[in-house]
Amino acid sequence: MANEKGVRGSVLFAGYRSLGLYSNHVPHVVRYHKKHKEFYLVTAVGKSFLTYNVNKLGQVAVSNALPEEITCLAADRMLVFASYGNLLKAFARNKEIIHTYKGHESDIHLVLPFGDHVISVDTNNTVIVWDILSAEEYLQLNFDKGNFDISAVMHPSTYINKILLGSQQGSLQLWNIKSNKLLFSFPGWQAGVTVLQQAPAVDVVAIGLANGKIVVHNIKFDETLMTFQQDWGPITAISFRTDGHPIMAAGSPIGHIGLWDLEEKKLMSQMREAHSTAIAGLTFVHGEPLLITNAADNAIRVWIFDGPGGQGRLLRFRLGHSAPPTFVRYHGQDGKHILSAGQDGAIHSFSTIHDRYSKSLGHGSINKAKAKKVGLRCTYLRLPPVVCFASETARQNDWDGIIACHQRKSYCTTWNFVRSTMGAHKLKPPNLKTKGTYATAVDITSCGNFVVIGLSAGNVDVYNIQSGIHRGSYGEDTAHDGPIRGVAVDGLNQMTVTAGDDKLIKFWKFKSKQLMHTVDIEVTPTCILLCRESGMLSVALEDFSIKVLDIETYKLVRRFPGHNGKINDMTYSPDGRWLLTASMDCTVKVWDFPSGCLIDCFLLDTPVVSLTMSPTGDYLATAHVDDLSLYLWSNKSLFSMVSLRPLPSNYEPVVVMLPGAAEEEEEEIVEVEEVSEDMMEYESPEQLGERLVTLSLLPESRWKNLLNLDVIKRRNKPKEPPKLPKSAPFFIPTLPGLVPRFVTEVEDESTQSKVVNLGVLERKSVFCVQLEESLKHENYDVPLKTIKEMGPSSIEVEIRSLAPDGGGSVELMQSFLKMIGRMLETKLDFELAQAYLALFLKIHLKFISSEPTLLEEFSTLSTSLDETWLHMQKLFNQSLCVLTYMKSALL
Template sequence: MSGGGSSLFSGFRVLGLYSSHVPHAIRYHKKHREFYLVTAVGKRFHTYNVNRLGIVAISNSLADDITCVAADRMLVFTATGRLVCAFARNKEVVMRYHGHHHEVRLLLPLGDQLISSDSGGDVIVWDVQGGDVYLRLQFDPETFDVSAMMHPSTYINKVLLGSSQGALQLWNIKTSKLLFTFPGWSSGVTALQQSPAVDVVGIGTATGRIIIHNIRMNETLMGFTQDWGPVCSLAFRTDGAAVVASGSPQGHIAFWDLERRQLVTQLRNAHSTAIAAATFLHGEPLLVTNGADNAIKVWLFDQEGGGARLLRYRQGHSAPPTTIRHHGNDGKNILSAGQDGKLQSFSTVHERFNKSLGHGSVNKKKERKRKKGLLYEELRLPPVTTFSSAAARQSDWDSIVACHRGCPATTTWNYQRSTMGAYHLQPPLPCRDSAATAADITSCGNFAVIGSSCGCVDVYNLQSGLHRGCFGDGKAHSGTVRGVATDTLNHLTLTTGSDGLLKFWRFKSKKLEEELRLNAAPASMVLQRDSGMLAVALDDFMLLVVDIETRRIVRRFSGHHGSITDMTFSPDGRWLITAGMDCTIRTWDLPSGCLVDCFLVAMAPVSVSVSPTGDFLATAHVDSLGVYLWTNQSLCGPVRLRPLPADYQPAVEMLPGVLADEAEHEVTLEEHIDVYQSAEQLGSELVTLSLLPESRWKSLLHLDDIKRRNKPATAPLAPAAAPFFLPTLPGLTPCFAPATAAEQENQSRVLRWGSLAQSSEFTSALEAALDSGSFERPVRLLKDCGPAAISVELTCLIPEGGGSSLRLLAFIHMIDSMLSTGRDFDLAHAYLALFLKLHLRSLSQDANAMVALLRLSLRLETVWAELRSSFDQSLCLLSYAKSALL
């Protein structure tokens, strides 16, 4: 049976993705007076403000991964394969440039043109606005393979091209002429950069040479050589210091003094991978770098001797994470261990709360001496395979224990100080040659239980780091320990191993109480301490749920078609969420024993974790550097969960942050999303109030008092007599224009009958509504009037004010219509009160009006009786709820 996507989880966002191997681009916003950094991350690019490194915008997704990024004042240009796209407002694709037949490698904006170069030797000059090809240059990659491009400053319509063969060419893109060819320095050009001085450029080569060359005189001014291989990037300082920076594939950065022609300083291990790009901000002592290690760093040059220090950074895992777990009870922090050997904490609130706990080291004292000659790689521990954390005593001592691949010792980590802890938990002598494979911290935060590959399970005190005993007579299992867990009260310890046994131990006495034989060797296990349910994943892809109170198997689940990589319980213990190498994430309902949700992902999940508050599911995937968050939709509204059949075929859910571009769909947002429209009236027993302010209707009965209070203390003075003006004829000499005979005839001093008894728009609409039966228009006209205007309109309804008894009757029918529909309930009562105050004596003498008023009185009593019943019921329920809470 085929099905849809997940009905329980929806993609929210991804954490820990900041940069790739693509060089960044820097933009300056004149209005904001701020620099912005653009980095490519997969199929999207991110825009950060350099001042805070806060993310400003995320672009829409492209079809392929971005291979090149460039930016000018208005647009951001990206290359994906053979396609070049222009983005406006850091988000939307406004232009696509088709014309390349090979993968685009370089982009260079130049005024109204965009220059792009591909691996096939084509260099195309585009018209940015129209998207037309302005010029196409074709090179033979065997003789001149374009590897770098630069626009020399003040050289109008000139482009300098560097090749992997070593030669350089200066072209005029307007006339399509080759102006000059530089023979080069017998090594491929890897970087070109304009210096602050006109005519002088910096050239980086594949052999590590840095040449400062005057292209106008064709004269080499100076040269340097770095010992770390090819020059990945070049950057010149523009704040007054004559310094050029060069990046290397090892992640080092060298700084060269152009005046003294020597090395000033160097930044070792600025990145753990090659420097993708390094850029000095114009007029500031700040260097921005990014690399393939998924890091963005801003360096400040304020040290003595020209050195730099790290000012701010954003960094994720440089290799895919293998284990993720929520830390703390608020669900706002996720601990992540990756194949790069780092332990990091990602915040679900804001990126500024992220922190890196660093690499594990063999000895912290030796680590301090690595600057004196020891190799950094010799001191690093292998990557973390599994870890456990507890927030109970993290303010007092280390709160994280981690097992490293192939290492017998378990390391401790301090979350609050964001450093490696004080202890290496060494096992006793018989287990010194084995590796730690499982770890768990007790709920009190005082003890750590460690399982090893030789079958030993040891207990350590986290405060002192001392060994406090082991379970069993030497060994707890005859094979590798696959999982350990302790209950909430530290009465019971559970262990499982490759020997296919699940054992129950007394924590204090370390004695075996009972063991349970499993059908196959267990791969992992996880305990939900509040409910006492233990989930065990077997090597035959089966799932077992064991009740640790009765020590019996209560549920068996089958459905995964690959190894089960990780499991997690929901906070209430109702759901068990599992991830497998079959690329599925499944949710099992424990009370019913059924599979209630299942969906596919593009990359196999390796770890899952549900927040203690239950609002997010976090996943880590194969070959992905990010931590993905999924929203639990059951907390946002009702979710219909039903048992899924055994042959259910799940649909693929796109990972958060990798969704398709909405701009490519031809439907509008209104057509794509079913927007909820609120009804005008909810139910016949309810009423709806108007949205008018209270001053428009609440003061209708007190207009006389308001006028009396606002009356001035002294009578207003009459204005001075205005001058008498007569019409004049145009001309140089003033001359009065006499009245014509036609105007004198039309100017009668006798008022015609009916000229004073004119009907207003409201009274006309009221009379028309009496015939049609629809009073929406007169009600709308009254809503637009102020209190004084409403009083005038109602006063003119009686015959003495120019009205008639028919208008009085029509107004009564209008109020009756408003009460029958239930809308504008407050206005209906306010208008009726003022109407009765003004015309009660006239109404008492009209038989038809009295009949209508009696019918209106009955409707008022009925409406108020229904409202009173609803109010009493609500107040009773509220009182009951308050008494229950107390």
């Protein structure tokens, strides 16, 4: 059974998408869509690439994942080309792979679209020209790596069938790929070529060198027009403005950008610290004063040049963690924001709705004012990474609502979510005697006024987060004999729970700081988590098991066997029924509190260091070891029926791919298997059984106004009388249709009409025929289905035509009453039976009183109707009695 369960993956969660991953070291690509008349930006993120519109930097597409990480990106008007290993793939519609180019024996590191062809260069110095549509090799060139190691490739503008190759030795070669001839060789400038970029002027190429020099060269006359020197290392990217300003931008390995004036032939300005790592891609948008940059620091930035001095200012950006996140929590109760702290020392807020709502709260600083003056690179002023934090939205508009605990720091910092900045207070115990003490655990009250901080020396202190004033400590000297492993405050600020290295769980009065109870758990805890709604305290232990205590009774209520590795984090479902745990054994487990069983378990490639579940229950967010991204997992139980079965003790899960890490075809197959193996399909009937009186699913307009049709017709009667035809027809008029039917006019009793009633001559309707057949077989499902599909006017016509005067008969009227009786017996469509019977009596009451057969049938029907109403009256009285009792008890 374990193997069968393992094949299906996770029962409760399906990979949805990743958050917070925007860019890596691969240079970006900018495309122009003629139909949309818009520029698009393509960036690589691991095994897939993302597409953004430049106007708003909104993500518009995510490509299917490749088996390995993308090493090179390129694009033309229609396709996006991505390489990994020795393979090159062509993507259509920014998502689907339509062509694969196989032929290289080593890894591809350069790709250049070239009209109907695409050129790829591998590390063995093999150049292959491919036909895009046929995916066949058009030409292959081999170069000696010792003499000409290709490091850059470019197509000079207006040079038909020609490409320019740059080498690490510094020389350049111009080739005609149609005739397979070397046209010209450039000796170079005694430094390796890193970048080749076409200038706006024809025949002019900018050449970036490994020694930081930029050469603007005319390749037609082999003449150097100008040279520039940057002191920041090799040139990583070059781009030219095309909106009328002769400006060239060049990137550097330390994140600076130099802006060079081509008319004055001098450095115009510098954009220092544009990124914290080497500039990977740098592109001026054609015809606009916009510069797009990306780097390996997981950031995309759009700069606009609209101010004096030619200095660019930041217009739009997408920024994530530059080092793996270590602690994540949902912020607020709407489930739209996830707070994340990473090894880079920054706190970010990622939106699950749209990237434009994501923001960075910045890095913690020892001295905020001084750090603001120095700039981004003041690493000596930065605080260490945040180990854990707690947030609350109750008073976040008034003062700080986030408390953060930093690595090996004795004080904790406050942060403001609304202003997206570090707060005003650093909370440190006033009388700290032990040196080397640091904060280990924090919590914030649900009212947003107080924070509780646990220290490595065993102290637990309370602070007012608005003023930063110390409000007391728990215990005479220390709360525990050893480092604090966790602190928690209940939802009403009545109780504080602390866990320490001394294997004790202590319960304190929040206000008076008195010790109420102590529980010895026999094993050292690693972390605790309190569900404020249910009062369940989960304690993760060093033996990898989990104990659950009730904070009201201080009793152990559940014991879960746990994992095979250190438990990194825990989270609750919004209703408090599930406990989700993540461990270093790379598994995520879901424990069910009511049954005390493990109901789901799935294995991942890398361990989850932190996880959090949305307050709305729709997503689970996870952060992984050595991974910059956060991953969202959708909760299947919200949109499909999930069969939750206890998993056996020998359950062995299989690896579940991260969102975006597997091809879609594989995911679809897995989902189909899950449905077929695990889910039991159940179709709800239209109405419930015979024990209950059940209403139909028809709208009220079908039955509510049946008794008032005459009033409605009188109200809707035209003001002008109908005009008489000039000449009477020779034949009786008929209605169009496959079955010939005479036109009938129902004579209104209140008006005098000269139209002859032709009901006797009319052909019987389908409903009447079905009633006659049902009288023989005593099965009234067919006529009931027919009348339920009719509108109010059609129902009135059909009921009128049941009488002998309308073309019917006594047997038809008797059959109709039997159908109503059958509806009352089954207790289905109760309101329809009442409406149909009321209209029948209103029209045919006089005729029924003169027919013994109908009177006998009606007496039987009346008895059944009385029994049904008595049963309903009894239910109503019981419900009213219970409701009255509950109201009186509450008052």
